[in-house]
Amino acid sequence: MMNLTLKIWRQKNASDKGQIVDYPLSGVSPDMSFLEMLDVLNQELIEKGEQPVAFDHDCREGICGTCSLYINGRAHGPQTKITACQLHMRSFKDGDTIYIEPWRAEAFPVVKDLIVDRTSFDRIQQAGGFISVNTSGNTQDANAIPIEKENADKAFDAATCIGCGACVASCKNSSAMLFVSAKVSQFALLPQGQVEATDRVLNMVKQMDEEGFGNCTNTGACEVECPKGISLENIARMNREYLSASLKG
Amino acid sequence: MSILDSKIPEGPLADKWTKHKNEINLVNPANKRLIDVIIVGTGLAGGSSAATLAELGYNVKAFCFQDSPRRAHSIAAQGGINAAKNYQGDGDSTYRLFYDTVKGGDYRSREANVHRLAEVSTNIIDQCVAQGVPFAREYGGLLDNRSFGGVLVSRTFYAKGQTGQQLLLGAYAAMNRQIGRGKIKMYTRHEMLDVVIVDGKARGIIARNLVTGEIERHSAHAVVLGTGGYGNAFYLSTYAMGSNVTAAWKAHKRGAFFANPCYTQIHPTCIPVSGDHQSKLTLMSESLRNDGRIWVPKHKKDVDAIRNGSLKPTDLAEADRDYYLERRYPAFGNLVPRDVASRAAKERCDAGYGVNKTGEAVYLDFASAIERYGKEQAYVKGLNVDDANLVTDLGKKVVENKYGNLFQMYEKIVDQNPYETPMMIYPAVHYTMGGLWVDYNLMTTVPGLYAIGEANFSDHGANRLGASALMQGLADGYFVLPYTIGDYLAHDIRTGAIPTDTKEFDEAEENVRTDINKFINNEGTKSVDHFHKRLGKIMWNKCGMARNEKELKEAISDIAQLREEFYKDVFVPGTENEYNEELAKAGRVADFLELGELFAKDALEREESAGGHFRDEYQTEGGEALRRPEFQYVSAWEYKGKPSEAVHHKEELKYENIEVKERSYK
Numbered sequence A: 001m002m003n004l005t006l007k008i009w010r011q012k013n014a015s016d017k018g019q020i021v022d023y024p025l026s027g028v029s030p031d032m033s034f035l036e037m038l039d040v041l042n043q044e045l046i047e048k049g050e051q052p053v054a055f056d057h058d059c060r061e062g063i064c065g066t067c068s069l070y071i072n073g074r075a076h077g078p079q080t081k082i083t084a085c086q087l088h089m090r091s092f093k094d095g096d097t098i099y100i101e102p103w104r105a106e107a108f109p110v111v112k113d114l115i116v117d118r119t120s121f122d123r124i125q126q127a128g129g130f131i132s133v134n135t136s137g138n139t140q141d142a143n144a145i146p147i148e149k150e151n152a153d154k155a156f157d158a159a160t161c162i163g164c165g166a167c168v169a170s171c172k173n174s175s176a177m178l179f180v181s182a183k184v185s186q187f188a189l190l191p192q193g194q195v196e197a198t199d200r201v202l203n204m205v206k207q208m209d210e211e212g213f214g215n216c217t218n219t220g221a222c223e224v225e226c227p228k229g230i231s232l233e234n235i236a237r238m239n240r241e242y243l244s245a246s247l248k249g
Numbered sequence B: 001m002s003i004l005d006s007k008i009p010e011g012p013l014a015d016k017w018t019k020h021k022n023e024i025n026l027v028n029p030a031n032k033r034l035i036d037v038i039i040v041g042t043g044l045a046g047g048s049s050a051a052t053l054a055e056l057g058y059n060v061k062a063f064c065f066q067d068s069p070r071r072a073h074s075i076a077a078q079g080g081i082n083a084a085k086n087y088q089g090d091g092d093s094t095y096r097l098f099y100d101t102v103k104g105g106d107y108r109s110r111e112a113n114v115h116r117l118a119e120v121s122t123n124i125i126d127q128c129v130a131q132g133v134p135f136a137r138e139y140g141g142l143l144d145n146r147s148f149g150g151v152l153v154s155r156t157f158y159a160k161g162q163t164g165q166q167l168l169l170g171a172y173a174a175m176n177r178q179i180g181r182g183k184i185k186m187y188t189r190h191e192m193l194d195v196v197i198v199d200g201k202a203r204g205i206i207a208r209n210l211v212t213g214e215i216e217r218h219s220a221h222a223v224v225l226g227t228g229g230y231g232n233a234f235y236l237s238t239y240a241m242g243s244n245v246t247a248a249w250k251a252h253k254r255g256a257f258f259a260n261p262c263y264t265q266i267h268p269t270c271i272p273v274s275g276d277h278q279s280k281l282t283l284m285s286e287s288l289r290n291d292g293r294i295w296v297p298k299h300k301k302d303v304d305a306i307r308n309g310s311l312k313p314t315d316l317a318e319a320d321r322d323y324y325l326e327r328r329y330p331a332f333g334n335l336v337p338r339d340v341a342s343r344a345a346k347e348r349c350d351a352g353y354g355v356n357k358t359g360e361a362v363y364l365d366f367a368s369a370i371e372r373y374g375k376e377q378a379y380v381k382g383l384n385v386d387d388a389n390l391v392t393d394l395g396k397k398v399v400e401n402k403y404g405n406l407f408q409m410y411e412k413i414v415d416q417n418p419y420e421t422p423m424m425i426y427p428a429v430h431y432t433m434g435g436l437w438v439d440y441n442l443m444t445t446v447p448g449l450y451a452i453g454e455a456n457f458s459d460h461g462a463n464r465l466g467a468s469a470l471m472q473g474l475a476d477g478y479f480v481l482p483y484t485i486g487d488y489l490a491h492d493i494r495t496g497a498i499p500t501d502t503k504e505f506d507e508a509e510e511n512v513r514t515d516i517n518k519f520i521n522n523e524g525t526k527s528v529d530h531f532h533k534r535l536g537k538i539m540w541n542k543c544g545m546a547r548n549e550k551e552l553k554e555a556i557s558d559i560a561q562l563r564e565e566f567y568k569d570v571f572v573p574g575t576e577n578e579y580n581e582e583l584a585k586a587g588r589v590a591d592f593l594e595l596g597e598l599f600a601k602d603a604l605e606r607e608e609s610a611g612g613h614f615r616d617e618y619q620t621e622g623g624e625a626l627r628r629p630e631f632q633y634v635s636a637w638e639y640k641g642k643p644s645e646a647v648h649h650k651e652e653l654k655y656e657n658i659e660v661k662e663r664s665y666k
Helices: A034-047 A119-128 A149-159 A166-170 A177-188 A197-210 A221-225 A233-248 B013-023 B044-056 B094-104 B111-130 B163-180 B246-253 B286-290 B300-307 B324-328 B338-350 B367-380 B388-414 B469-492 B503-521 B528-542 B549-569 B581-605
Strands: A002-010 A019-028 A097-101 A110-112 B036-040 B059-063 B184-187 B190-198 B201-209 B215-219 B222-225 B264-270 B293-297 B362-365 B423-432 B449-451 B633-638 B647-652
Touching: A019 A034, A034 B528, A119 A177, A119 A197, A119 B163, A149 A177, A149 B163, A166 A177, A166 A221, A177 A197, A177 A221, A177 A233, A197 A233, B013 B111, B036 B044, B036 B201, B044 B059, B044 B163, B044 B184, B044 B222, B044 B469, B059 B190, B094 B111, B111 B469, B163 B184, B163 B469, B190 B215, B190 B246, B190 B503, B190 B581, B201 B222, B201 B503, B215 B503, B222 B246, B222 B469, B246 B449, B246 B581, B264 B286, B264 B338, B286 B388, B293 B300, B293 B324, B293 B338, B324 B338, B338 B362, B338 B423, B367 B388, B388 B423, B503 B581, B528 B549, B528 B581, B549 B581, B581 B633
Parallel strands: A002 A097, B036 B059, B036 B222, B059 B184, B222 B449
Antiparallel strands: A002 A019, B190 B201, B201 B215, B264 B423, B293 B362, B362 B423, B633 B647
């Protein structure tokens, strides 16, 4: 069992200034997940009649993209290729001090404590992250267009983005390029995505800029911290798509 | 005569759906613009129906409690989606998918619904590919398939271990297109807390904005619930933390009958519980049983040695292992359906052969698959097939390609490498076949109130086969509801917008406010989780994988008592006018505490074993489920104030195209 000092960002609501508050926590098992450790803290706070720490979480198996904790200065904590809900306390040791903060970005305003508003991501997807085909069920047979396995696999890899925002939180410019390029790449690699390729990339990038995300300066922190290992190659591909779309447009 | 009218169309089974579509009313495009539809939940069923109804021209308002529709728990489905494409040429057909699903459901589902599901299954795959869903492909560029439990063909389409994610993101993209066009108004971080009934019809909902705490009124001509299942009544499950029964339960309280609540799927391959701190359980996809072999030691002395760490499972000789599924069910082996596999694991663990410290785990072993694939690869590459190290390395790569993300997930949680040592697994609550009763049109017993996907009861009978949940969610949302709801809405083209300043909305909002104030002002001492965990223990111990009369009766009184204690002693910090997760949880647990009692009552009434519902009193000599012909009906419960007073209705099930037989996988 471990004893920890937690330094947690507390902020009542979007207009509150917010501050780091210290919480000692004892009896933490190495088999607990990081979020289960926060559950234990919250139960203690509730029993004392205090407000529990608000944090976003849902599936707790690394796929919904809801959890969004900045732990000791890193998105989703010290391990790579996992989300905070998959992080276990065996990654820490007795006596550790752990800083827990929300994602920090202009386009992700804090809702409360560790919860941020990521609806800007949804608005970027609404601007073009789709193929315009109605759900009639009258499309051609699924095997009518063979797709080269390599492209299908790369499209899949890009499509595994969970939309958590770790890329933005890790970027010194708060850029959303990795997130946007993952969707642009998924469709750019598939024949179904070609028809609207020009509009898609122009519209999504325009929305990204309007939401207040910063520029990409190729430092690559996003790729390092991405829990799904989305590759920087996607950004390069989006840049090519954007360039050719701009020339056409 | 039952008061339940399933409205199954006349005619031969294979023609029913086509005939029905030809005969029901349509709404012309100009009139669709005058009609509003509310959809609660944005998973596969809710998301796909929202997109489709908006494409058709209806004004859709969609609600989810998550911060984005993309986060609904359909996202976590791993293994795949069934479709009767017969791309593998292995004898699959619409009839076989229909037959497997009815048999898999232990002859407790409706023939007509299941046949329709099998018919539209092929459209789903075409549609999803057109949307850019990146399914797994073979080197020739065509789609790949794999096999799932309870069937003898390969009809499952997949995207590694993230099929649910890819399908949901497809539906989310289709929704986004309509949100961008203004045809869907999306309300995220909103929770539905009541249905509003006007002149006997569902005409709106009361929702709480989870960020500001505001109580909102929303009206529509019809309300659709795609709000998922209620497995979190067990506290520990593979559901997301926020998954809840509240929307369905409020609908039940407003007159929607609740069907077969006791039919719960306990999935055989989940990561075992590690301690009291546990907040949720993680599934290891059924697809792993394509290649993993399940076993426990044959002898107790080896069990003891493994538990105390003096023997490694990899060192136990082949002859000392009991591959109990292969032994008991030679025809289906490790790919028996989930209910059968779960009970077999429980049987071995109860007999003392469990392999972890708590005695509640069995092995899922990939060693022979790694060797088989490795040899194949070595042969293809012209390398030495007798070089054991080489074969193992090559085999691991193949397994990684197929299941990499699942193996990684396992390693992160358990801290053991499943390429080197067998996984430990144990059954956990995963899905609920029961849900709101619906007719063939997916309408509940409340006119204008629909339930789709896991929220309804209709297609899986007493046990759901793997890779069928995604199929049903998308079938309901893309291809069934959009037709059937038109038949109802055709009568509303002259109704005009539904006002929200009426006494019915006043009354519903007042109800919601009363409940919220009760929690906020309750001077209790214990957290919501405290009660939720206790409910989960009762459910798991007395309404779990095996049930009996004595324990079910105890469960009923235990839950009623716990509910009373909950209302007296629950403490909810904070206020109602802010983001307050404890308040949201209190409302959900209050509903689980009522549902749990009805669940036990339903299990007690059903004096037979069928699928996921196993009664100790009703089993064959070989320990298999014993179905009884006199229980060949759907139980639909009508709310009368308390679960104990719920009124039982029956919908008789008729099998005209399938012979009801003993369900054997031997």
